[in-house]
Amino acid sequence: MNMLTKPYDVVDPKLDLVLERDVDVAPELVWKAWTIPEHLVHWFTPAPWTTPFCEIDLRPGGAFTTVMRSPGGEEFPATCCYLEVVPNRKLVWTNALAPGYRPLDKVTSCPGTDLIYTAILTLAPVATPAGMGTRYTARVLHKDEGGRQAMAEMGFLEGWGTALDQLIAFVKKKS
Amino acid sequence: MNMLTKPYDVVDPKLDLVLERDVDVAPELVWKAWTIPEHLVHWFTPAPWTTPFCEIDLRPGGAFTTVMRSPGGEEFPATCCYLEVVPNRKLVWTNALAPGYRPLDKVTSCPGTDLIYTAILTLAPVATPAGMGTRYTARVLHKDEGGRQAMAEMGFLEGWGTALDQLIAFVKKKS
Numbered sequence: 001m002n003m004l005t006k007p008y009d010v011v012d013p014k015l016d017l018v019l020e021r022d023v024d025v026a027p028e029l030v031w032k033a034w035t036i037p038e039h040l041v042h043w044f045t046p047a048p049w050t051t052p053f054c055e056i057d058l059r060p061g062g063a064f065t066t067v068m069r070s071p072g073g074e075e076f077p078a079t080c081c082y083l084e085v086v087p088n089r090k091l092v093w094t095n096a097l098a099p100g101y102r103p104l105d106k107v108t109s110c111p112g113t114d115l116i117y118t119a120i121l122t123l124a125p126v127a128t129p130a131g132m133g134t135r136y137t138a139r140v141l142h143k144d145e146g147g148r149q150a151m152a153e154m155g156f157l158e159g160w161g162t163a164l165d166q167l168i169a170f171v172k173k174k175s
Numbered sequence: 176m177n178m179l180t181k182p183y184d185v186v187d188p189k190l191d192l193v194l195e196r197d198v199d200v201a202p203e204l205v206w207k208a209w210t211i212p213e214h215l216v217h218w219f220t221p222a223p224w225t226t227p228f229c230e231i232d233l234r235p236g237g238a239f240t241t242v243m244r245s246p247g248g249e250e251f252p253a254t255c256c257y258l259e260v261v262p263n264r265k266l267v268w269t270n271a272l273a274p275g276y277r278p279l280d281k282v283t284s285c286p287g288t289d290l291i292y293t294a295i296l297t298l299a300p301v302a303t304p305a306g307m308g309t310r311y312t313a314r315v316l317h318k319d320e321g322g323r324q325a326m327a328e329m330g331f332l333e334g335w336g337t338a339l340d341q342l343i344a345f346v347k348k349k350s
Binding site for chain 2: 006008009015057060061062063083084092094096097098099100101102103104116117118120141142143147
């Protein structure tokens with residue numbers, strides 16, 4: 001019945017992967033890059049992978065659908081369910097539930113694996129040498145240490161880091 | 176990017192169980208009965224089962240914890256994760272995620288089973304012969320037909336219906 005931090009809000013180093021970086025792009029632009037399909041497709045997958053399709057129903061329970069394409073042309077469709085949508089500040093989604101919050105057995109949204117995860121993206125305004133920027137924090141929660149380890153070995157930090165580089169380059173080019 | 180109803184918002188008769196009833200208690204009182212532990216313990220489990228413990232962290236991602244006790248004294252602790260909290264109108268929770276949205280393998284919140292579900296409780300104001308009442312709709316989403324069937328055979332409709340009778344009696348006695 002209060003908003004105090006609970007133990008389950010805190011990063012668990014055995015179960016979570018975290019990418020945190022200060023970037024010199026305002027939270028509002030990072031938010032758009034993550035929530036407007038026509039923006040997202042430009043940066044979401046580290047090159048030479050591409051994102052030929054994205055559809056977004058931006059509300060709790062709504063669908064977050066992407067198709068990722070490998071350099072060899074293999075396509076990986078993925079549908080997640082948004083859990084929290086706080087404009088310009090926080091976006092939470094999971095592949096443990098189908099859109100509409102339906103429990104799900106078969107997880108298809110990690111290419112080549114059945115990893116179940118929840119992603120919590122937080123954007124906090126920070127001053128940077130170039131002006132107003134964003135403390136960008138992506139926390140990915142797993143159900144067990146094996147899941148965390150498998151995602152780490154898939155290159156979570158490198159992959160999400162490269163995607164963030166691409167996001168920043170896209171936003172700067174666009175504005 | 177819109178709030179239109181999507182296919183996944185609509186009841187799927189193969190996968191969902193639904194209890195809908197108009198009751199002559201205002202939505203605000205039904206809401207309190209569901210969200211204040213000291214209220215909930217009085218009606219949550221059909222007698223002669225009891226609810227000796229309840230703890231509620233009422234926010235998206237927060238924990239909804241109960242302990243149910245059988246007539247023989249066996250206790251069944253259960254922890255769910257709230258997904259949506261719209262005061263007096265809508266409450267959504269699941270046992271497919273642990274509090275803080277962490278994906279979960281082992282489900283313990285259905286006594287004697289491992290049923291995974293999401294519950295969507297909606298409260299709409301309606302006029303009743305006795306004054307302002309509530310259209311009470313409890314929709315429980317399953318991942319497959321087997322899960323729906325198992326919960327139906329556990330007596331979902333009777334159990335949730337009896338609990339609702341107890342909720343109404345509690346609210347009327349209290350006010």
